[in-house]
Amino acid sequence: MTLSHTAIQSDRKKQxxxxxxxxxxxxxxxxxxxxxxxMGMEINFQFFSFGCVLGSCxxxxxxxxxxxxxxxxxxxxxxxxxxFVVPTDFxxxxxxxxxxxxxxxxxxxxxxxxxxxxxxAVSRGLELAVPLxxxxxxxxxxxxxxxxxxxxxxxxxxxxxxxxxxxxAAHAAGSVAGQETSPALSRAFAIVHxxxxxxxxxxxxxxxxxxxxxxxESLLAKIPAPAYSEDRKFDTQxxxxxxILFGAAWHGSEADRPHLLACQTFLLKLLNE
Amino acid sequence: xxxGNIEVKVSNISIAVFVFFTISLILASxxxxxxxxxxxxxxxxxxxxxxxxxxxxxxxxSQYVDLVPEYERxxxxxxxxxxxxxxxxxxxRIEGVVERVHFQFLNRPQFSVADRSGAISVKMFTSPxxxxxxxxxxxxxxxxxxxxxxxxxxxxxxxxxxxxxxxxSDD
Numbered sequence: 373m374t375l376s377h378t379a380i381q382s383d384r385k386k387q388x389x390x391x392x393x394x395x396x397x398x399x400x401x402x403x404x405x406x407x408x409x410x411m412g413m414e415i416n417f418q419f420f421s422f423g424c425v426l427g428s429c430x431x432x433x434x435x436x437x438x439x440x441x442x443x444x445x446x447x448x449x450x451x452x453x454x455x456f457v458v459p460t461d462f463x464x465x466x467x468x469x470x471x472x473x474x475x476x477x478x479x480x481x482x483x484x485x486x487x488x489x490x491x492x493a494v495s496r497g498l499e500l501a502v503p504l505x506x507x508x509x510x511x512x513x514x515x516x517x518x519x520x521x522x523x524x525x526x527x528x529x530x531x532x533x534x535x536x537x538x539x540x541a542a543h544a545a546g547s548v549a550g551q552e553t554s555p556a557l558s559r560a561f562a563i564v565h566x567x568x569x570x571x572x573x574x575x576x577x578x579x580x581x582x583x584x585x586x587x588x589e590s591l592l593a594k595i596p597a598p599a600y601s602e603d604r605k606f607d608t609q610x611x612x613x614x615x616i617l618f619g620a621a622w623h624g625s626e627a628d629r630p631h632l633l634a635c636q637t638f639l640l641k642l643l644n645e
Numbered sequence: 646x647x648x649g650n651i652e653v654k655v656s657n658i659s660i661a662v663f664v665f666f667t668i669s670l671i672l673a674s675x676x677x678x679x680x681x682x683x684x685x686x687x688x689x690x691x692x693x694x695x696x697x698x699x700x701x702x703x704x705x706x707s708q709y710v711d712l713v714p715e716y717e718r719x720x721x722x723x724x725x726x727x728x729x730x731x732x733x734x735x736x737x738r739i740e741g742v743v744e745r746v747h748f749q750f751l752n753r754p755q756f757s758v759a760d761r762s763g764a765i766s767v768k769m770f771t772s773p774x775x776x777x778x779x780x781x782x783x784x785x786x787x788x789x790x791x792x793x794x795x796x797x798x799x800x801x802x803x804x805x806x807x808x809x810x811x812x813x814s815d816d
Contacts, residue, residue, distance in 0.1 A: 441797050536735040536789075538721060574722040574738070604761055607724060638729035641763070 387437070390430050394480050398427035398473035402466065409462060417465040421456035424472045428452040431476055435483055442487045445479050503643050504618075504636060507593055511619035514554065514591055522553045522561075523624025526617035529564055531631050533614060534638040542568035556588040557620050563613035577606050584612060591616055593643055611642040646699070651706045654772040656752035659698040666691055702752060705771040709804055716786045716804050726762035730799050732789045737801065739765070740809060743781045756806065758785055766792065766800040773806045782809040 401423025408415060428448035435445035455472060500508065515523075525548050532541035545565035548558070563582045570578065583605075584592060593615045596608040618639055621628055632639075646653045670687060673680040680687070720738040728737065741760035748755050756767040756777065767785050777783060787803040 436796075441793060443793065531731075534729055534731040536721065536723070536727075536732040536737070571721055571723060571727075574720075601761075607726075607762060635729075635731060638727075638731060641726050641729060 387434065390434055391480060391484070394427045394431050394434075395473065395477045397423040397430070398476050399423075399470070401426075402469040402473060405469075406466065414462075416459070417462045418456065418459050421452075421465070421469055421472075424469055424476065425449070425452040425456060427473065427476050431480055431483070434480070435487070438483070438487050438489075440487045442479075442483050445483050445487075448476065448479065498633070500633070501636060501640055504639060507615060507643065508619060508622050511591055511616070512623065514556070515620045515623035518554070518557070518620055518624035520625055522548055522557060523621050524628055526557070526561075527621035527625050527628035527631055529561070530614060530617055530621060530635055530639070533564065533568060534635040538568040538572035542572055553620075556584070556591050556616060559584055559588065560613040560616035560620075563609050564617065567610040567613070577603060581606055581609065583609055588616075591619070614642055615639065648703050649707075651703055651710060652774060653699055653703045653706060654752060655695065655698055655702065656772070657750040659695065659752075663691070663694045666694060698752075702772065709771055712804050713786065716788075720786055724762040725758070725760050725765045728765060728789055728799055728801075730791070733791060733799060735789050737787065737789060739785045739801070741783065741785070743777055743779055743783055746777065746779060756783075756785075756803075758783060758801075767803045767806065768800055769803040769806065773803075775806075775808055777806055777808065783807060784809050 401420050405415070405417055405420030409417070428451070431445050432447070432449050435442045452472070455468060460468060525544060529541050529544045532538075532544060542565050545561045545568060548561045553561070559582065563584070566578065566582050569575070589595065592612045594608050594611055596605045600608065618632060618635075621632055646655075670680070670684075670691060674684060716736050719736040721736070722738045722740070725739055725741065728739075739758060739760060741758040741764075743756050744759050744764060745757040746754060752772045754769050754773060754777070756769075757764050758767050759765075767787065768790075784805075784807050785801060785803055786805040787801040789799050790802045791797045792800050
């Protein structure tokens with residue numbers, strides 16, 4: 373088990389404790405207040421709202437550390453301040469705190485089920501998502517032993533393309549033309565060059581446009597169906613070309629893997645229909 | 646309403662607030678002499694409820710009108726699928742179909758625009774030039790931002806949204 377996996381597991385454990393702390397603090401402190409009142413210690417009941425305030429801060433933290441944010445959970449500390457800043461008597465304060473604690477618990481359940489898990493090794497950019505891993509395994513034979521220069525160039529092209537620097541991506545993809553690479557990789561560079569030029573100058577789809585050959589089929593992530601429109605077929609060529617560059621960069625340039633991991637949400641979008 | 650060459654739109658909520666307070670003031674002035682004696686400043690204050698949103702809308706609309714040529718120059722036409730978090734800050738142009746419209750009554754509309762590759766949220770912080778409805782084919786010009794400014798998925802901060810079919814018929 374790697375160090376990053378251990379850190380993620382310990383984070384998960386910490387988050388579980390924090391999730392339990394939300395209802396525990398918000399209900400618990402109010403109930404302690406009730407017990408103290410029953411024992412005759414009539415402390416201002418407003419003080420026992422700090423459990424709810426703390427619970428809402430923890431809920432907001434749990435919402436903040438998720439890749440998908442929940443604006444309602446994030447704003448609960450503000451509501452806690454608005455609700456509990458005004459002094460209240462015992463009965464109305466108790467009702468308010470219990471209802472607020474119940475709301476926090478419901479929001480916590482909503483956060484867990486509607487806003488997904490906390491960060492994983494994938495969302496933190498430490499490892500590849502399963503569909504990309506599968507694609508990398510598929511292209512392993514084709515790109516093992518590829519020379520580092522075109523592999524690095526492929527990583528540069530992906531990075532520039534994902535940031536919307538289409539002019540630079542077109543230039544970088546075009547500069548590989550003379551280098552010795554596999555025919556499929558050369559075609560991928562040429563296709564990316566063509567698309568990046570089209571995007572840079574907001575041009576219409578060229579006619580005819582560059583396509584992969586039938587012998588490249590084993591490397592293609594998506595096979596364009598005959599029923600696709602010409603525009604969609606054109607788009608699929610780009611998706612396949614960028615994914616082939618990704619495969620080549622991953623296998624041939626280990627030093628560029630952190631940059632490729634930073635682009636994986638973009639690459640995942642290309643892989644998914 | 647047009648001020649100069651800027652089409653100013655007052656949100657329904659501003660009109661509702663103005664109508665509510667006008668009716669409240671009329672009723673209150675019927676029953677209270679104190680209210681009647683203060684009408685001299687209450688009526689201008691009432692009109693400010695309309696004038697302030699109009700002025701704010703005019704200022705934001707004129708800012709957006711000034712920005713459009715610059716965005717036209719910088720924007721790159723992209724598919725929705727190509728927009729990702731590495732493109733935060735980039736000026737883009739997308740074309741697609743409006744799938745959903747929210748918050749138009751607040752003059753802060755939020756559209757969901759889809760093309761053949763996917764859908765994206767398009768946020769606008771003022772009223773658009775045209776009345777955009779669901780199923781309209783539109784061209785959006787804007788900047789890629791995060792949904793909650795510092796965090797969240799990429800969305801488009803829209804500077805201009807225009808109906809494509811209307812544009813074609815104008816040409």
